[in-house]
Amino acid sequence: MKNYLITGGSKGIGKAVIELLLKSKENFIINLDIVAPDIENSNLKFIKTNLENKDSIIHAVEELKDVHFIGLFLNAGIHINGSLFTSNLDDVQKVINVNVMANIYLLKYLRPNLEHGCSIVFNGSDQCFVAKISSFAYGLTKGAVAQMTKSLALDLAKYDIRVNAICPGTVDTELYRQAINNYAKKNNISMEEMEKLEAEEFPMKRIAKPEEIANLVEFLLSKKSSFMTGSLLPIDGGYTAK
Ligand SMILES: NC(=O)c1ccc[n+]([C@@H]2O[C@H](COP(=O)([O-])OP(=O)(O)OC[C@H]3O[C@@H](n4cnc5c(N)ncnc54)[C@H](O)[C@@H]3O)[C@@H](O)[C@H]2O)c1
Incomplete structure:
Protein backbone atom coordinates (compact mmCIF):
# COMPACT_ATOMS: atom_id res chain seq x y z
CA MET A 1 0.00 0.00 0.00
CA LYS A 2 1.14 3.58 -0.68
CA ASN A 3 0.11 5.90 2.16
CA TYR A 4 -0.69 9.57 1.55
CA LEU A 5 -1.58 12.29 4.03
CA ILE A 6 -3.82 15.12 2.86
CA THR A 7 -4.90 18.13 4.89
CA GLY A 8 -8.20 19.83 4.11
CA GLY A 9 -9.28 16.95 1.90
CA SER A 10 -13.00 17.13 2.61
CA LYS A 11 -13.74 19.88 0.09
CA GLY A 12 -12.36 21.78 -2.88
CA ILE A 13 -8.90 21.03 -4.26
CA GLY A 14 -8.06 18.49 -1.51
CA LYS A 15 -11.19 16.49 -2.26
CA ALA A 16 -10.39 16.46 -6.01
CA VAL A 17 -6.92 15.09 -5.20
CA ILE A 18 -8.39 12.38 -2.95
CA GLU A 19 -10.83 11.35 -5.70
CA LEU A 20 -7.96 11.09 -8.19
CA LEU A 21 -5.68 9.10 -5.85
CA LEU A 22 -8.51 6.71 -4.93
CA LYS A 23 -8.63 5.58 -8.58
CA SER A 24 -5.66 3.35 -7.70
CA LYS A 25 -6.45 0.54 -5.23
CA GLU A 26 -2.79 0.67 -4.13
CA ASN A 27 -3.28 4.09 -2.53
CA PHE A 28 -4.40 4.64 1.06
CA ILE A 29 -5.25 8.19 2.07
CA ILE A 30 -5.52 9.85 5.46
CA ASN A 31 -7.47 13.09 5.45
CA LEU A 32 -7.03 15.58 8.31
CA ASP A 33 -9.91 18.03 8.21
CA ILE A 34 -12.28 19.79 10.54
CA VAL A 35 -15.33 18.50 8.66
CA ALA A 36 -15.95 14.93 7.49
CA PRO A 37 -15.68 14.21 3.76
CA ASP A 38 -18.73 13.02 1.82
CA ILE A 39 -16.68 10.21 0.22
CA GLU A 40 -17.01 6.65 1.56
CA ASN A 41 -14.09 4.41 0.64
CA SER A 42 -12.22 1.70 2.56
CA ASN A 43 -8.94 3.24 1.32
CA LEU A 44 -9.76 6.59 2.92
CA LYS A 45 -9.45 7.36 6.63
CA PHE A 46 -10.69 10.61 8.13
CA ILE A 47 -9.18 12.02 11.31
CA LYS A 48 -11.12 15.00 12.60
CA THR A 49 -8.48 17.67 13.22
CA ASN A 50 -8.63 21.38 13.83
CA LEU A 51 -5.48 22.58 12.10
CA GLU A 52 -5.77 25.89 13.89
CA ASN A 53 -5.00 24.15 17.14
CA LYS A 54 -1.65 22.56 18.09
CA ASP A 55 -3.18 20.05 20.53
CA SER A 56 -5.58 18.80 17.88
CA ILE A 57 -2.65 18.32 15.49
CA ILE A 58 -0.65 16.44 18.15
CA HIS A 59 -3.67 14.18 18.74
CA ALA A 60 -3.82 13.38 14.99
CA VAL A 61 -0.06 12.72 14.89
CA GLU A 62 -0.42 10.22 17.77
CA GLU A 63 -2.94 8.27 15.67
CA LEU A 64 -0.44 8.24 12.80
CA LYS A 65 2.56 6.96 14.74
CA ASP A 66 2.85 3.65 12.86
CA VAL A 67 2.00 4.96 9.40
CA HIS A 68 4.75 5.60 6.85
CA PHE A 69 4.02 8.06 4.08
CA ILE A 70 5.12 8.16 0.46
CA GLY A 71 3.35 11.48 -0.12
CA LEU A 72 1.93 14.48 1.75
CA PHE A 73 -0.37 17.10 0.22
CA LEU A 74 -0.33 19.97 2.73
CA ASN A 75 -3.31 21.71 1.27
CA ALA A 76 -5.63 23.12 3.94
CA GLY A 77 -5.91 26.87 3.92
CA ILE A 78 -8.24 29.68 4.85
CA HIS A 79 -8.62 33.19 3.47
CA ILE A 80 -9.64 36.56 4.85
CA ASN A 81 -10.04 39.83 2.99
CA GLY A 82 -8.39 42.97 4.30
CA SER A 83 -5.25 45.06 4.52
CA LEU A 84 -3.17 44.99 7.71
CA PHE A 85 -5.10 48.07 8.82
CA THR A 86 -8.59 46.68 8.26
CA SER A 87 -7.92 43.11 9.48
CA ASN A 88 -8.67 41.92 12.98
CA LEU A 89 -5.39 40.63 14.46
CA ASP A 90 -7.03 37.47 15.87
CA ASP A 91 -8.17 36.64 12.34
CA VAL A 92 -4.66 37.27 11.01
CA GLN A 93 -3.30 34.84 13.64
CA LYS A 94 -5.89 32.24 12.66
CA VAL A 95 -4.82 32.42 9.00
CA ILE A 96 -1.17 32.07 10.05
CA ASN A 97 -2.04 29.08 12.26
CA VAL A 98 -3.91 27.13 9.58
CA ASN A 99 -1.88 28.11 6.49
CA VAL A 100 1.60 28.00 8.03
CA MET A 101 1.90 26.72 11.63
CA ALA A 102 -0.14 23.55 10.99
CA ASN A 103 2.30 22.57 8.22
CA ILE A 104 5.29 23.29 10.46
CA TYR A 105 3.91 21.12 13.29
CA LEU A 106 2.94 18.27 10.96
CA LEU A 107 6.34 18.17 9.28
CA LYS A 108 8.23 18.46 12.55
CA TYR A 109 6.29 15.64 14.24
CA LEU A 110 5.87 13.38 11.21
CA ARG A 111 9.49 13.48 10.00
CA PRO A 112 10.14 9.89 11.24
CA ASN A 113 7.09 8.76 9.23
CA LEU A 114 8.39 10.02 5.87
CA GLU A 115 9.66 7.20 3.66
CA HIS A 116 12.78 7.46 1.55
CA GLY A 117 11.44 8.76 -1.78
CA CYS A 118 8.57 10.68 -0.15
CA SER A 119 7.11 13.66 -2.02
CA ILE A 120 5.73 16.65 -0.12
CA VAL A 121 3.46 19.06 -2.00
CA PHE A 122 2.28 22.34 -0.53
CA ASN A 123 -0.76 24.18 -1.79
CA GLY A 124 0.57 27.70 -2.34
CA SER A 125 -1.15 30.34 -4.45
CA ASP A 126 -0.43 32.90 -7.14
CA GLN A 127 0.20 34.98 -4.00
CA CYS A 128 3.47 33.04 -3.54
CA PHE A 129 4.69 35.37 -6.32
CA VAL A 130 2.55 38.50 -6.28
CA ALA A 131 0.64 40.55 -3.73
CA LYS A 132 -3.05 41.38 -4.14
CA ILE A 133 -5.02 44.31 -2.80
CA SER A 134 -6.74 43.62 0.54
CA SER A 135 -5.08 40.25 1.00
CA PHE A 136 -2.53 40.97 3.74
CA ALA A 137 -2.85 37.87 5.95
CA TYR A 138 -3.40 35.36 3.17
CA GLY A 139 -0.56 36.79 1.05
CA LEU A 140 1.89 36.71 3.92
CA THR A 141 1.15 33.05 4.62
CA LYS A 142 1.58 32.09 0.96
CA GLY A 143 4.92 33.92 0.88
CA ALA A 144 5.90 31.79 3.88
CA VAL A 145 4.77 28.61 2.09
CA ALA A 146 6.98 29.53 -0.88
CA GLN A 147 10.02 29.99 1.33
CA MET A 148 9.27 26.81 3.35
CA THR A 149 9.11 24.85 0.10
CA LYS A 150 12.59 25.90 -0.96
CA SER A 151 14.16 25.67 2.49
CA LEU A 152 12.76 22.19 3.19
CA ALA A 153 13.70 21.02 -0.31
CA LEU A 154 17.35 21.87 0.39
CA ASP A 155 17.41 20.22 3.82
CA LEU A 156 15.58 17.05 2.77
CA ALA A 157 17.17 16.42 -0.66
CA LYS A 158 19.88 14.16 0.81
CA TYR A 159 17.17 11.85 2.16
CA ASP A 160 15.52 11.62 -1.28
CA ILE A 161 12.53 13.54 0.03
CA ARG A 162 11.24 16.09 -2.49
CA VAL A 163 9.31 19.27 -1.64
CA ASN A 164 7.37 21.33 -4.20
CA ALA A 165 4.46 23.75 -4.19
CA ILE A 166 1.61 24.29 -6.59
CA CYS A 167 0.66 27.94 -7.01
CA PRO A 168 -2.91 28.07 -8.32
CA GLY A 169 -4.76 31.08 -9.61
CA THR A 170 -8.43 31.25 -8.70
CA VAL A 171 -10.13 27.86 -8.40
CA ALA A 208 -9.83 26.74 -12.77
CA LYS A 209 -11.77 23.64 -11.81
CA PRO A 210 -10.40 21.72 -8.78
CA GLU A 211 -9.81 18.66 -11.03
CA GLU A 212 -7.36 20.64 -13.19
CA ILE A 213 -5.29 21.40 -10.08
CA ALA A 214 -5.50 17.80 -8.85
CA ASN A 215 -3.74 16.55 -12.01
CA LEU A 216 -0.65 18.60 -11.17
CA VAL A 217 -0.66 17.43 -7.55
CA GLU A 218 -0.87 13.79 -8.67
CA PHE A 219 2.11 14.35 -10.98
CA LEU A 220 4.18 15.94 -8.19
CA LEU A 221 3.31 13.16 -5.74
CA SER A 222 4.36 10.55 -8.30
CA LYS A 223 7.80 9.39 -9.47
CA LYS A 224 7.08 11.11 -12.81
CA SER A 225 8.42 14.27 -11.16
CA SER A 226 11.43 12.49 -9.62
CA PHE A 227 13.98 15.24 -10.42
CA MET A 228 11.79 18.09 -9.21
CA THR A 229 12.34 19.62 -5.81
CA GLY A 230 12.15 23.18 -4.50
CA SER A 231 9.87 24.17 -7.39
CA LEU A 232 7.00 26.65 -7.14
CA LEU A 233 4.68 25.83 -10.01
CA PRO A 234 2.17 28.40 -11.27
CA ILE A 235 -1.10 26.83 -12.44
CA ASP A 236 -2.99 30.01 -13.05
CA GLY A 237 -4.22 30.38 -16.62
CA GLY A 238 -1.34 32.78 -17.31
CA TYR A 239 -2.03 35.18 -14.42
CA THR A 240 1.56 35.50 -13.18
CA ALA A 241 2.96 35.54 -16.75
CA LYS A 242 1.56 39.06 -17.16
N1 LIG B 1 -9.75 28.32 -4.35
C1 LIG B 1 -8.80 29.11 -4.79
O1 LIG B 1 -9.05 30.06 -5.58
C2 LIG B 1 -7.37 28.89 -4.39
C3 LIG B 1 -6.36 29.53 -5.14
C4 LIG B 1 -5.03 29.34 -4.78
C5 LIG B 1 -4.71 28.52 -3.69
N2 LIG B 1 -5.71 27.93 -2.99
C6 LIG B 1 -5.31 27.13 -1.84
O2 LIG B 1 -5.86 25.85 -1.95
C7 LIG B 1 -6.01 25.28 -0.63
C8 LIG B 1 -7.37 24.62 -0.53
O3 LIG B 1 -8.34 25.61 -0.77
P1 LIG B 1 -9.76 25.31 -1.43
O4 LIG B 1 -10.01 26.42 -2.38
O5 LIG B 1 -9.85 23.89 -1.87
O6 LIG B 1 -10.66 25.60 -0.14
P2 LIG B 1 -11.98 24.90 0.45
O7 LIG B 1 -12.50 25.90 1.42
O8 LIG B 1 -12.85 24.41 -0.65
O9 LIG B 1 -11.38 23.64 1.20
C9 LIG B 1 -10.52 23.81 2.32
C10 LIG B 1 -10.56 22.58 3.19
O10 LIG B 1 -9.78 22.87 4.36
C11 LIG B 1 -10.52 22.52 5.52
N3 LIG B 1 -10.17 23.39 6.64
C12 LIG B 1 -10.33 24.72 6.76
N4 LIG B 1 -9.96 25.14 7.98
C13 LIG B 1 -9.54 24.03 8.66
C14 LIG B 1 -9.05 23.80 9.97
N5 LIG B 1 -8.93 24.78 10.87
N6 LIG B 1 -8.72 22.53 10.31
C15 LIG B 1 -8.86 21.52 9.43
N7 LIG B 1 -9.34 21.67 8.19
C16 LIG B 1 -9.67 22.92 7.81
C17 LIG B 1 -11.98 22.75 5.12
O11 LIG B 1 -12.88 22.06 5.96
C18 LIG B 1 -11.99 22.26 3.68
O12 LIG B 1 -12.23 20.87 3.58
C19 LIG B 1 -5.76 26.43 0.35
O13 LIG B 1 -4.47 26.34 0.90
C20 LIG B 1 -5.86 27.66 -0.53
O14 LIG B 1 -5.11 28.72 -0.03
C21 LIG B 1 -7.02 28.08 -3.31
Missing part, protein backbone atom coordinates in the same frame (compact mmCIF):
# COMPACT_ATOMS: atom_id res chain seq x y z
CA ASP A 172 -13.88 27.32 -8.16
CA THR A 173 -14.20 26.11 -4.54
CA GLU A 174 -15.98 27.16 -1.37
CA LEU A 175 -12.96 29.27 -0.32
CA TYR A 176 -13.24 31.28 -3.57
CA ARG A 177 -17.05 31.59 -3.35
CA GLN A 178 -16.81 32.92 0.23
CA ALA A 179 -14.07 35.38 -0.72
CA ILE A 180 -15.96 36.86 -3.69
CA ASN A 181 -19.22 36.87 -1.73
CA ASN A 182 -17.59 39.00 1.01
CA TYR A 183 -16.04 41.31 -1.56
CA ALA A 184 -19.27 41.61 -3.56
CA LYS A 185 -21.28 42.52 -0.43
CA LYS A 186 -18.73 45.14 0.71
CA ASN A 187 -18.62 46.73 -2.72
CA ASN A 188 -22.28 46.32 -3.64
CA ILE A 189 -21.58 44.20 -6.71
CA SER A 190 -23.71 41.20 -7.79
CA MET A 191 -22.16 37.71 -7.66
CA GLU A 192 -22.61 37.36 -11.44
CA GLU A 193 -20.68 40.58 -12.00
CA MET A 194 -17.99 39.42 -9.52
CA GLU A 195 -17.57 36.13 -11.35
CA LYS A 196 -17.14 37.96 -14.66
CA LEU A 197 -14.62 40.38 -13.16
CA GLU A 198 -12.62 37.52 -11.63
CA ALA A 199 -12.52 35.58 -14.92
CA GLU A 200 -11.35 38.72 -16.74
CA GLU A 201 -8.24 38.81 -14.50
CA PHE A 202 -6.92 35.66 -16.19
CA PRO A 203 -5.44 35.58 -19.70
CA MET A 204 -7.48 32.39 -20.26
CA LYS A 205 -10.62 34.36 -19.27
CA ARG A 206 -11.81 31.77 -16.79
CA ILE A 207 -10.97 30.34 -13.39
